[in-house]
Amino acid sequence: MIDPGRFTLRFQAAGGALQPEWDWIENFDLPVERERGLPERDAHLCVGQALLTLRPGVWVGIIASLRDDANSNLDAALQRFFTREAVLLDQAHSQVAELTHVPDWIDQLTLATDSFLFARPLPDWPAGASVIAGYPWFGDWGRDTMIALPGLTLATGRFDSARRILLTFARFMDQGMLPNVVPGAGETPDYTPPCGTSRRGGPIWKRPTIKRRWPKSFQRWSG
Numbered sequence: 001m002i003d004p005g006r007f008t009l010r011f012q013a014a015g016g017a018l019q020p021e022w023d024w025i026e027n028f029d030l031p032v033e034r035e036r037g038l039p040e041r042d043a044h045l046c047v048g049q050a051l052l053t054l055r056p057g058v059w060v061g062i063i064a065s066l067r068d069d070a071n072s073n074l075d076a077a078l079q080r081f082f083t084r085e086a087v088l089l090d091q092a093h094s095q096v097a098e099l100t101h102v103p104d105w106i107d108q109l110t111l112a113t114d115s116f117l118f119a120r121p122l123p124d125w126p127a128g129a130s131v132i133a134g135y136p137w138f139g140d141w142g143r144d145t146m147i148a149l150p151g152l153t154l155a156t157g158r159f160d161s162a163r164r165i166l167l168t169f170a171r172f173m174d175q176g177m178l179p180n181v182v183p184g185a186g187e188t189p190d191y192t193p194p195c196g197t198s199r200r201g202g203p204i205w206k207r208p209t210i211k212r213r214w215p216k217s218f219q220r221w222s223g
Helices: 031-035 074-095 104-116 142-154 159-170 202-213 216-222
Strands: 010-014 016-029 041-052 061-065 117-119 129-131
Touching (some): 010 041, 061 074, 104 117, 104 142, 129 142, 129 159, 142 159
Antiparallel strands (some): 010 016, 010 061, 016 041, 117 129
């Protein structure tokens, strides 16, 4: 799949084959959306089917990547995933004293926070980062990002992620307000005061918490 000028999403089948199609399906029924009181009809584009051969003890599946050199070895991908989880837990245990000796379910919560953090590169800030708040309905919402930031980053020892998120949103600050969402290329930020600012005194009461929880190197950066 190609979005001209933006990206190319490539699909591979591990343990099978992809059968290309191009079917536009209208009035697709969404029963869960109906239960939520939301529009329950949508249109879907089917770009193909995966024909996979299932064998005992063998991983099969679909690989989707923006890279043209993506490895189709699912066992290696799974190992990279487990290695990343181990690194995240080691970081949390070493940076946050309260997480040094905790039950396994606390470690699982720590790992779960990683699902909400993502790269948000900007033209003048390639290391940008943000928080996915309501995907797929919307992306990184300014208010929700700031509310979730302490729990997702400070409480898990990911101080550099917190720093990059703040620097990303700071690029769009206007008269003390953060944008509702980080704008895409060529888009204009939208600011709504109730969403773009904390309740009165918010930045003040949050600052002591940040000073206590973040390392001295970050405190020097934040002033």
